Each structure stands twice: as structure tokens, then as C-alpha cells.
Amino acid sequence: MLTITSIKKGIVIDHIKAGTGIKIFHNLNLDKADYKVALIMNVPSKKMGKKDIIKIENEIDIDYAVLGLIDPNITVNIIEDEKITEKRNLQLPERVINIIKCKNPRCITSVEKYINHEFYLSNKSKGEYRCIYCDEVYSVQEN
Amino acid sequence: MAKMPIIDFHKLMMVFLLGGDKMLKGRHLLDPSDFSIEELSEIFDLADSIINDPVSFSEKCKGKILATLFYEPSTRTRFSFEAAMLRLGGQVIGFSEPNSSSVAKGESIADTIRTIACYADIAVMRNPKEGAPRIASMYSSIPVINAGDGGHQHPTQTLTDLLTIRSVKNSLENLTVGCCGDLKFGRTIHSLIKALGRYKNNSFILISPKELKVPEYILNEVLIKNNIQFKQVEKLEDVISQLDILYMTRVQRERFFNEEDYIRLKDSYILDNEKMKNARQDMIVLHPLPRVNEISYEIDNDPRAFYFKQAKYGMFVRMALIMKLLGVD
Numbered sequence: 001m002l003t004i005t006s007i008k009k010g011i012v013i014d015h016i017k018a019g020t021g022i023k024i025f026h027n028l029n030l031d032k033a034d035y036k037v038a039l040i041m042n043v044p045s046k047k048m049g050k051k052d053i054i055k056i057e058n059e060i061d062i063d064y065a066v067l068g069l070i071d072p073n074i075t076v077n078i079i080e081d082e083k084i085t086e087k088r089n090l091q092l093p094e095r096v097i098n099i100i101k102c103k104n105p106r107c108i109t110s111v112e113k114y115i116n117h118e119f120y121l122s123n124k125s126k127g128e129y130r131c132i133y134c135d136e137v138y139s140v141q142e143n
Numbered sequence: 144m145a146k147m148p149i150i151d152f153h154k155l156m157m158v159f160l161l162g163g164d165k166m167l168k169g170r171h172l173l174d175p176s177d178f179s180i181e182e183l184s185e186i187f188d189l190a191d192s193i194i195n196d197p198v199s200f201s202e203k204c205k206g207k208i209l210a211t212l213f214y215e216p217s218t219r220t221r222f223s224f225e226a227a228m229l230r231l232g233g234q235v236i237g238f239s240e241p242n243s244s245s246v247a248k249g250e251s252i253a254d255t256i257r258t259i260a261c262y263a264d265i266a267v268m269r270n271p272k273e274g275a276p277r278i279a280s281m282y283s284s285i286p287v288i289n290a291g292d293g294g295h296q297h298p299t300q301t302l303t304d305l306l307t308i309r310s311v312k313n314s315l316e317n318l319t320v321g322c323c324g325d326l327k328f329g330r331t332i333h334s335l336i337k338a339l340g341r342y343k344n345n346s347f348i349l350i351s352p353k354e355l356k357v358p359e360y361i362l363n364e365v366l367i368k369n370n371i372q373f374k375q376v377e378k379l380e381d382v383i384s385q386l387d388i389l390y391m392t393r394v395q396r397e398r399f400f401n402e403e404d405y406i407r408l409k410d411s412y413i414l415d416n417e418k419m420k421n422a423r424q425d426m427i428v429l430h431p432l433p434r435v436n437e438i439s440y441e442i443d444n445d446p447r448a449f450y451f452k453q454a455k456y457g458m459f460v461r462m463a464l465i466m467k468l469l470g471v472d
Binding site (some may be wrong): 104106107108109110111112114115122123131132133134135137 | 251252253270271272273274275277278281292293294295360364
């Protein structure tokens with residue numbers, strides 16, 4: 001049995017869809033962290049079958065927009081004195097800059113490399129974003 | 144002793160009251176929905192004044208320069224803009240294909256527009272890449288007008304269509320609009336549905352082969368979401384008698400999945416005298432041009448054929464647009 005000790009103070013990102021933990025790890029720039037971070041993959045879960053978990057022992061300001069975009073079903077637990085003091089629900093951010101890229105080959109972002117890839121939330125219930133330049137749809141569910 | 148400045152309350156009140164009239168000054172036009180219905184009315188009212196007395200507008204833009212940045216050929220739209228500016232007494236600079244400009248050396252849109260903004264007062268851009276005019280607007284200190292960006296938007300075509308309908312029908316409300324032909328790839332149709340859908344009590348009859356139906360997102364996000372009445376049919380002859388406006392577009396053979404369907408339906412998308420017999424006497428036929436064979440030449444003399452007049456309205460609406468964005472009275 002692999003054992004990861006509990007953290008005293010920090011953040012636990014739980015209920016990550018198995019296999020996407022590494023994506024969040026990179027999007028939050030945790031590979032460059034100088035504090036303790038654990039990425040635990042394929043943890044058995046009653047609800048999900050398998051899940052990933054990230055534990056961060058530090059008070060860091062997490063980019064909740066990134067997490068919400070990758071999977072709004074993720075739960076974020078704030079830990080103090082080894083206890084969960086707060087559970088945060090994630091939401092899809094209204095604007096997303098340079099996290100997802102426009103896949104439309106006719107979009108100007110495919111040519112002009114200096115500009116931000118920017119999307120706005122066009123349909124909250126369907127989890128759909130649109131590129132601000134060409135209106136190409138990006139679906140959170142399909143990615 | 145220095146005199147106290149005298150406050151002209153009358154002038155202040157006029158600025159306050161007429162403030163709305165300057166709301167379009169310095170703005171960009173990238174998407175037809177960038178302007179409110181009230182702002183569109185301002186443009187159409189001015190276009191009406193120009194139509195009624197073009198001579199009195201012939202020097203309104205004297206000393207102003209329009210830059211036409213055409214990254215792909217488009218004689219029709221470019222000429223319409225150039226004629227609009229010349230008829231306002233302004234002048235025009237620009238390129239009509241990128242190989243004859245610094246673009247060929249790999250200059251970015253951001254740099255091109257910032258340079259052009261040093262020379263011109265307003266810019267018009269056509270670019271095959273979708274969203275290019277938006278980038279230009281982000282870096283530009285002068286108004287940018289989108290003159291077509293790939294299959295995405297062509298807002299001055301929509302303004303042209305709306306002005307034509309308003310001028311002929313005296314209203315943009317309570318209309319039954321038939322859109323016929325390639326409704327899947329036709330950006331003109333998508334913009335027209337969005338634009339007319341903002342006015343009261345319009346309904347749409349969408350006439351196309353099943354392969355070329357209006358995209359789902361137009362149905363869901365425009366028609367269904369806003370409770371706008373519509374129906375989808377395959378044959379023009381079945382519905383032509385119900386229409387106030389018939390907007391024709393071309394159906395290309397290569398868009399069909401099989402030859403059998405093409406042969407079965409091709410005649411349904413060609414407007415001829417036979418079909419026009421069943422149309423109302425006050426129905427009007429519109430087309431963004433250029434036409435290929437979807438409107439028979441025999442229709443050209445029918446008083447209900449408005450597609451060439453539509454091109455003229457296009458120039459007038461561009462004149463009004465240029466004046467409004469430049470804040471010229």
C-alpha cells in the first residue's frame with residue numbers, strides 16, 4: 001500500500017478524473033514548486049472507481065479558473081491543523097486566457113502568434129466556450 | 144483682471160441631449176451585433192438622408208482618408224467602400240491583395256494597422272482568416288470596419304440587407320423572410336437571421352437541401368432561444384407564396400453528398416418566372432451577389448427583383464457608416 005502522509009496546512013484537490021491529475025499539475029505550475037507537492041494517481045474511489053488527488057503543503061493562491069475549466073466536478077479542500085476547514089466548489093470561469101487553444105485552422109490565432117488565445121463562456125449548462133476571434137466552440141465535456 | 148469663463152448652458156444642454164448622436168464616433172464594426180438597434184437606426188436614418196440628397200453630403204469627409212486593407216481580392220466590397228468615401232469627398236489609400244504590400248514581408252496585423260493609423264482616419268479590412276479585423280481593432284487608434292473575415296462575419300453586408308429591407312418595406316418588423324439555398328456555409332444568411340431576429344415579430348422559412356441546413360447553433364442560440372418562429376423546408380415552390388422577402392444564395396453542386404439528391408433538388412433553388420407567379424406582388428428578391436445561376440436572368444426585369452438596388456443601398460449605408468464612425472456631421 002502506497003502511503004502519503006496527511007498535510008498540516010495547505011490544499012487537497014480531490015475527485016480529479018483519473019488520468020487528468022498530471023494536466024492540472026502542469027497547469028498550476030506545480031512542477032516548479034519549491035514546497036511539498038504530491039500527485040497521487042489512480043486512487044480507488046467509491047464514487048468514481050478511480051481518481052487522482054493532488055496534495056499541496058503550502059498556502060498558495062490556486063488558479064481556480066484553470067481547475068474549473070479542466071473539470072468543474074473537482075473538489076478543493078482547504079486544510080488547517082490537519083483538518084478540512086473549507087470546501088470550495090468550482091465554477092466555469094467567464095473568460096479563459098491562454099489555457100485552451102483555438103483549433104479552427106481558419107482562425108487568425110493560427111497565424112498571428114503574438115496574440116492571446118482567449119475564450120468566453122457562451123453556454124454555461126453545456127460547458128461551451130467560444131473563441132473571441134472566430135467564435136469556434138470549445139466544449140469542456142469533450143476535452 | 145482675468146475674465147471669468149462664461150458657461151454656455153445652452154450648449155452644454157445640447158451636448159447632453161445630442162450626446163447619443165456621437166455614440167458611434169471612434170467605434171469599430173466587427174460583428175453586426177456590435178451596434179444596438181437604436182445605433183443601427185441612426186445609421187439607416189443618415190443613409191436615408193444621403194439617398195434623398197446625395198449632393199449635400201459630397202464634401203462631408205473632405206480631408207479624411209479611408210484605408211482599404213484587402214488581404215484577399217474582393218472587387219465588389221472594396222469598390223463599394225471606395226465609392227462611398229469618394230462620394231463623401233474623402234480620399235482612399237490601401238492595397239487590394241497582400242502581395243503588393245508589406246504584408247508579403249511577413250508584417251503582423253498589429254504592426255500594419257498601427258502604421259496605417261498614422262496615415263488614415265478610418266480603416267476597412269478584409270482577411271481570409273477569421274477574427275483578423277478584431278485583432279486590428281485591438282491595436283488600432285482609428286475605427287476598423289470588418290469587410291469580411293473568412294466564413295465568419297461580413298457586417299456591412301448585413302447593414303446593406305437591413306437598409307434595403309427597411310427602405311422597401313418601411314419596417315424591419317412583422318416580416319416573413321425566406322432564406323433559400325446554401326444555409327449551412329452562407330455567413331450572409333447567418334448574420335441576416337441574427338440581425339432580423341432582433342426586431343419584433345419576424346419569422347423565417349429556411350429553404351435548403353438537408354445537407355445545407357442552417358447550423359444547429361443558429362437554430363438553438365438565435366431562433367429557439369429567442370422564441371422566433373421558423374420552419375425548415377426543402378422546396379422553394381412550396382412556400383414562396385407566404386414570403387415578404389426572399390433572400391437567395393447559391394447552391395453549389397459539390398456541397399451535395401450524392402448526385403441523386405442534386406438532380407432531384409437543383410431546380411428548387413433556381414428562381415424563375417414560373418416560381419415567381421406564386422409570389423406576392425409586394426415580395427422582394429434579394430441576393431448578396433455575385434449571382435451564378437440561382438436567379439434566372441428573366442427575373443431581372445421583374446419589379447420585385449431588388450438585388451442590384453441592394454448593391455446601391457450597400458454604398459449608401461457604407462457612406463452613413465463612415466460618417467458616423469468618423470463623427471462627421
